[in-house]
Amino acid sequence: MLGPALVAGVAYLDPGNVASNMTAGARYGYLLVWVVVLANVMAWLIQYLSAKLGVVTGQSLPQLLGTRIRRRPARIAFWLQAELVAMATDIAEVIGGAVALNLLFDLPLVVGGLITGLVSIGLLAVQSRRGPRTFEFVIIGLLVVIAVGFSVGVLIAPPDAAGVLSGLVPRFTDADSVLLAASILGATIMPHAIYAHSALARDRWAGVVRTDGAPGQDANAETPLASPNRDERRSVAELQRHSTDDQHRSTDEITTAAVRPLSTDRLLRATRWDVSIAMIIAGTVNLCILLLAAANLAGVPGTDSLEGAYRAIADGIGPVVATLFAVGLLASGLASTSVGAYAGAEIMQGLLRIRLPMIARRLITLIPAIAILALGFDPTRSLVISQVVLSFGIPFALIPLVWLTSRPTLLGRWSNRRTTTAAGILAAVFLIGLNATLLALLLSGPS
Numbered sequence: 400m401l402g403p404a405l406v407a408g409v410a411y412l413d414p415g416n417v418a419s420n421m422t423a424g425a426r427y428g429y430l431l432v433w434v435v436v437l438a439n440v441m442a443w444l445i446q447y448l449s450a451k452l453g454v455v456t457g458q459s460l461p462q463l464l465g466t467r468i469r470r471r472p473a474r475i476a477f478w479l480q481a482e483l484v485a486m487a488t489d490i491a492e493v494i495g496g497a498v499a500l501n502l503l504f505d506l507p508l509v510v511g512g513l514i515t516g517l518v519s520i521g522l523l524a525v526q527s528r529r530g531p532r533t534f535e536f537v538i539i540g541l542l543v544v545i546a547v548g549f550s551v552g553v554l555i556a557p558p559d560a561a562g563v564l565s566g567l568v569p570r571f572t573d574a575d576s577v578l579l580a581a582s583i584l585g586a587t588i589m590p591h592a593i594y595a596h597s598a599l600a601r602d603r604w605a606g607v608v609r610t611d612g613a614p615g616q617d618a619n620a621e622t623p624l625a626s627p628n629r630d631e632r633r634s635v636a637e638l639q640r641h642s643t644d645d646q647h648r649s650t651d652e653i654t655t656a657a658v659r660p661l662s663t664d665r666l667l668r669a670t671r672w673d674v675s676i677a678m679i680i681a682g683t684v685n686l687c688i689l690l691l692a693a694a695n696l697a698g699v700p701g702t703d704s705l706e707g708a709y710r711a712i713a714d715g716i717g718p719v720v721a722t723l724f725a726v727g728l729l730a731s732g733l734a735s736t737s738v739g740a741y742a743g744a745e746i747m748q749g750l751l752r753i754r755l756p757m758i759a760r761r762l763i764t765l766i767p768a769i770a771i772l773a774l775g776f777d778p779t780r781s782l783v784i785s786q787v788v789l790s791f792g793i794p795f796a797l798i799p800l801v802w803l804t805s806r807p808t809l810l811g812r813w814s815n816r817r818t819t820t821a822a823g824i825l826a827a828v829f830l831i832g833l834n835a836t837l838l839a840l841l842l843s844g845p846s
Contacts, residue, residue: 400666400669400672400673401598401669401673401676402531402532402535402539402603403535403596403600403603403669403670403673404446404450404530404596404672404673404674404676404677404678405533405535405538405542405593405673405676405680406534406539406599406738407446407449407450407538407595407599407677407738408446408542408592408677408680408681408736409438409538409542409545409595409731409734409735409798410488410589410591410592410595410735410738410739410742411442411586411587411589411592411677411678411681411682411737412542412546412549412681412684412685412731412734413488413491413492413495413586413589413731413732413734413736413739414491414492414495414496414498414499414705414728414731414732414734414782415488415491415582415586415782415783415785415789416492416583416586416587416685416688416731416781417490417495417549417705417727417728417731418491418495418586418705418779418782418783419579419583419585419586419783420435420586420685420688420689420692421688421689421691421692421696421702421708421781422582422692422704422779422783423579423580423582423583423689423692424581424606424688424690424691424692424693424694424696424697425692425693425696425697425699425702425708425798426575426579426697427576427579427697428559428562428566428693428697429559429562429563429566429690429693429695430566430570430571430572430576431571431576431579431580431689432563432566432567432686432689432690432693433567433570434569434580434583434677434680435583435686435689436567436682436686436687437840438583438584438587438588438685439587439678439681439682439685441454441588441826441829441830442587442588442678442681442682443674443675443678443705443828444615444819444822444823445588445593445800445823445826446592446596446674446677446678447670447671447674448592448800448801448804448815448819449592449593449594449596449597449800450596450597450599450665450670450673450674451600451601451670451804451810451813452479452597452600452800452803452804452810453504453596453597453598453599453600453601453604454600454601454604454663454666454667454670455663455667455810455811455813456601456809456810457601457604457605458522458597458601459594459597459598459601459654459745459749459751460593460594460597460598460749460796460799460800460803461481461594461597461598461721461745461746461748461750462749463803463809464638464749464750464799465749465750465751465752466475467806468750471475473602474750474751475751477750477795478746478747478750478751480792480795481590481591481594481746481750481792481795481796482746482747483792484590484591484609484742484786484788484789484792484795484796485739485742485746485764486742486743486764486767487593487738487785487788487789487792488735488742488785488789489738489740489743489764489765489767489768490767490768490771490781490782490785491586491781491782491785492515492731492732492735492736492768493516493732493736493768493769493772494508494512494513494732494737494768494771494772494778494781494782495514495705495728495731495732495735495763495782496511496514496515496518496601496728496729496732496733497509497510497511497512497514497515497730497732497772498511498705498706498728498776498778498779499511499665499725499726499728499729499731499732500514500515500564501706502505502705502706502709502725502728503722503725503726503729508772508778509532509769509772509773509834511770511772512765512769512772512818513765513769515733515736516736516737516761516762516765516768516769517731517812518642518733519733519736519737519740520757520758520761522537522538522734522737523737523740523741523757523758523761524547524731525537526737526741530735531599531602531603532603535603538734538737541730541731541733541734542680542730542734544726544727544730545684545727545731545734546680546683546684546727547723547727548600548686548723548724548726548727548728548730549684549687549688549691549721549724549727550683551720552687552691552695552712552716552720552723552724553687553690553691553694555605555716555717555720556691556694556715556716557694558690558691558693558694559694562693563690566693567600569700570713572573574837575838576834577833577836577837577840578602578783578787578837579783580833581787581790581833581834581837582784582787582790583831584790584793584833585787585788585789585790585791585792586789587681587685587794588790588793589789589794590789590793590795590796590797591738591739591742591743591746591789592738592742593797593800594742594745594746594749594796595738595741595742595745597619598627598742598745598749600670600740600742604666606661607660607666608659608661609659609660609661609662609663610660610661610662611662611663611771618633622779633674635790640806641806645674664815667813691712692708695711695712695715695716696711696712696715698707699711699715700757704777704778704779704780705728705778705779705782706761706778708777709724709725710720712724730819740757740760740761740764743760743764744757744760745845747760761826787837790830790833790834790837791834793827793830794827794830794831794834797826797827797830798827800823801815801823801824801827802819804819804820804823805819805820828836
């Protein structure tokens with residue numbers, strides 16, 4: 400019954416995470432350990448709420464928003480910011496794959512970016528032709544490679560325990576440390592993962608017969624904020640029909656668990672385990688990346704870039720560890736760009752009711768990343784800035800998620816408890832406050 404959260408969890412281990420955590424550790428040592436820990440605690444809550452929304456309602460977050468935002472211009476505006484977030488994600492993932500191929504095989508960055516994009520198309524073909532379960536197995540296999548590649552270095556060259564403990568005390572030193580904190584949060588709590596997880600949970604349990612009612616019954620009972628007109632209702636019906644066709648593409652992909660009637664309570668218990676395992680893996684690996692840099696790269700010139708970190712790891716710890724690091728980076732780029740493309744397609748389909756072929760979308764979203772590589776921008780700096788863009792997109796996904804999951808008319812008895820809703824609101828306030836502080840510091844100039 401595990402899988403959807405592990406796939407969504409790959410978003411927490413993308414090249415943007417690697418760049419942000421590696422840069423934070425190399426530049427500030429253990430200072431921002433507390434940000435990584437806090438980000439993963441918040442991520443557990445957020446990803447569980449997203450998965451619960453998909454399990455209980457049988458719809459994704461973009462689908463629910465697409466039927467509840469009154470005006471089409473407002474839907475388009477919401478889609479534009481979500482699409483910008485998805486493109487920022489794609490830039491980070493393609494650049495990361497390109498850098499990894501350059502480190503491993505000395506390929507030009509543009510060529511590496513194109514190869515990363517083409518491989519991601521193959522992975523998306525697996526999802527569309529073989530179904531969600533096979534896609535999960537492939538992504539989880541890459542997740543294992545990522546975990547090994549980024550964790551071995553910490554075992555060989557462990558960090559200072561006192562330094563790690565000191566890093567758990569929340570503090571900043573300058574504007575750049577706030578920038579990196581926002582980057583770590585944007586790379587960890589990724590908006591597209593919030594959108595994607597609800598869709599992954601929906602698709603995974605589409606064939607399950609519920610002992611306590613089919614998913615979507617409670618969702619249909621609520622009066623939307625805006626009743627769609629006749630054309631919009633026809634578009635929604637067509638979208639749902641296509642979505643059902645996609646979900647039931649192959650009965651061979653329906654698992655034994657999906658054939659048996661199951662209760663929503665049992666599915667949610669499995670989802671909590673799924674999310675917990677995924678977040679423990681993601682949080683541990685992210686922490687290992689920062690600790691590796693803090694223990695071995697702090698103060699070493701040039702190690703705030705992926706290329707410099709790779710060379711420093713090879714010189715200081717050994718070429719085997721450096722190679723594993725590069726392999727982990729490559730697996731990270733390949734896996735996360737596939738999940739990002741899946742999320743982008745769901746965002747467009749749910750909000751605009753437009754079904755763009757996945758390959759066409761993949762080719763379009765490759766353009767900005769390839770352009771950045773071709774123009775010679777610093778890859779690591781581009782990765783960090785892309786994660787800052789992601790952090791500004793978090794409230795637009797998180798606030799509607801907390802609001803929808805708190806509504807008994809939508810989720811029935813599975814709606815949030817007051818403490819859960821309060822925790823979600825606190826997370827949103829913290830993230831919005833951090834972004835406002837970051838913007839003020841950037842506008843005021845260097846400290």
